[in-house]
Amino acid sequence: MNSDDIERLFQAFVTKNEELFHQVAQSIIEHEEQLNHHLVATKLRTIINNQSVHQSVLPYRTLPIPRDNEKGFQLLEVKRPFSDWSDLIVSTELEERLREIPLEIKNRDLLSNYGLKPRSKLLFYGPPGTGKTLCAKVLCSAIGYPLIVVKFESVVSSFLGETAANIRKIFDYIDKGKWVVLFDEFDIIGKKRDDPSEHGEIKRVVNNFMLMLEDYQGDSVLIAATNHPQLLDKGVWRRFDDIIQFELPDKQLRARLYEKKLSVIPVDPVVEYDIFADNSKGFSGADIEQVTIRAMKKALLSKKKRVSKEDIEEAILRQKEIVSVQEKV
């Protein structure tokens, strides 16, 4: 940490300036990453990511979180995630495209001089565990906005009549600040459409949501994420400024995922990430993360100093069993 950062950190504390604190924290974490101090960077990020409560996000402390009338549960969660581009392992083309989003947001005024607007209504689609949520977090850090996570599943109240009111409450809350808003499980329409009693109602709910999305003119970035794009009505697609596909990682990306996820712990020098990548065809980023978590725990609990090839191979086999069970469900 340089003296500039220390000074800014003190200033942030004394003036209770949370924005400044987060800027300095982000710069310290990035600096540690550049020095290849991945463990330190991960620890720092974890400390801040765990501070996920709404109360921590200034200036929104006094805003009550909207709740479902019937059951009283929270309709959204506010977080301040700390993730950076190096955490998200995607193709170069996709990363370049994603990096344009914060650039456009930060140059809102310049664009508006020419009658243009930044892309701010996005649809993320692709298989589970391919980095859609992680990408929303990276965008938050890059733009500097807090993250709102809306679980569509809980918004769609068992009393469907409440749902429209729930969506209204969420948009009222969004109107009070600048956020990256992730509407997760947007695919609920897919989950419920087989139920003939609910199908028509769910469709209305999604249409209602799409109208609110279309009407929204604020500065926030709204992201809907789905694993079932084929189930969305044609009309839904054109309401978004950009549609971004997340794919299962190819061999090269799988090797990078192994390397990244294991960067927090010493690894046996004979380990070849390419071979693991070969052995885990069809794995998502989340599957690879599970493999590395299992291998790291095994190595740590057996008091070895480093993760071995065998730890990872064994964990890959275990994950293959899990994936095959999931595929059958």
Ligand SMILES: Nc1ncnc2c1ncn2[C@@H]1O[C@H](COP(=O)(O)OP(=O)(O)OP(=O)(O)O)[C@@H](O)[C@H]1O
């Ligand atoms: N492309 C990726 N790069 C780095 N990590 C990834 C990637 N994809 C998935 N992961 C890891 O896997 C876990 C799950 O990822 P994430 O929640 O972003 O997936 P998702 O696409 O949103 O899944 P779902 O559709 O099931 O919500 C995260 O902890 C994340 O770190």
